Amino acid sequence: MRLRGRCVSVAALLACLAVMSACSAEPERPSLKAAAAQLVADGEKLVASRELTAAGTVTVTERADQDxxxxxxxxxxxxxxxxxxxxxxxxxAHSAGNSAGLMLSALRNLGYDKIMDSLDIRDENLSVTLAQNPKTGIIFLVAVRRSPEPNIMIVGKTNCYERSE
Structure with missing residues (x-):
């Protein structure tokens, strides 16, 4: 009877450890092709977002089509x-900080976490924010300045991958 109880306890402990290790493992990193596709999809969603269109208009100049x-x-x-x-x-008529904040909100809605913004170095003429997707590692930088034009600059990037991927 006692041996059966210990076996059940050990089995329960092993099951808990397996579940905990599965939960704490880092997510598998996507391939370069998959990360580039996600980068473009998220970038296009940001460009089309109501948060960005409330601040201004942008044109995509690069769509992750070259290494x-x-x-x-x-x-x-x-x-x-x-x-x-x-x-x-x-x-x-625009606050650089408010406009960048709107775009950060759009990125957060896409699953990105803020990793930096310019609150500590506040400048009414320039605001910069960085956001990262914790699952893919993709990072977006958004810079908004009152002048000179262009006022809005967005750069998204994947992690670095071995050339063969």
Whole structure:
């Protein structure tokens, strides 16, 4: 009887450890192709978001269609999504911080976490925010400035991957 109780306890403990290790394991990193596709999809959702259109309009200038090596170790590549545009109406009618905050809200709605913003270095003419998707590692930088044009700059990037992926 006592041995059966111990076996059940050990089995329960092992099951708990297995569940805990599965929950604490980092999610599997997507391939470069999958990360680039997600980067473009999230970038296009940001560009079309009501938060961005409330601040201004942007045009996509790069859709993660080529490998970039800048910022990666030798033999590694990453992909970029870039867009830029202008604030709606007069730039003096917009707060750079509020406009960048609107776009950060749109990224949060897409599952991104804020990793930095310019609250500590507040400047009414320039605001910068960074957000990262914890599942994919994709990072978006949004910069909004009152002048000169372009007023809105968005750069999204994947992690670095080995060139063969």
């Amino acid at each position: 970039g090596e800048l910022g990666c170790l030798k033999g590694q590549v990453q992909r970029f999504f870039r867009a830029q545009g202008d604030l709606a109406g007069s730039p003096s």
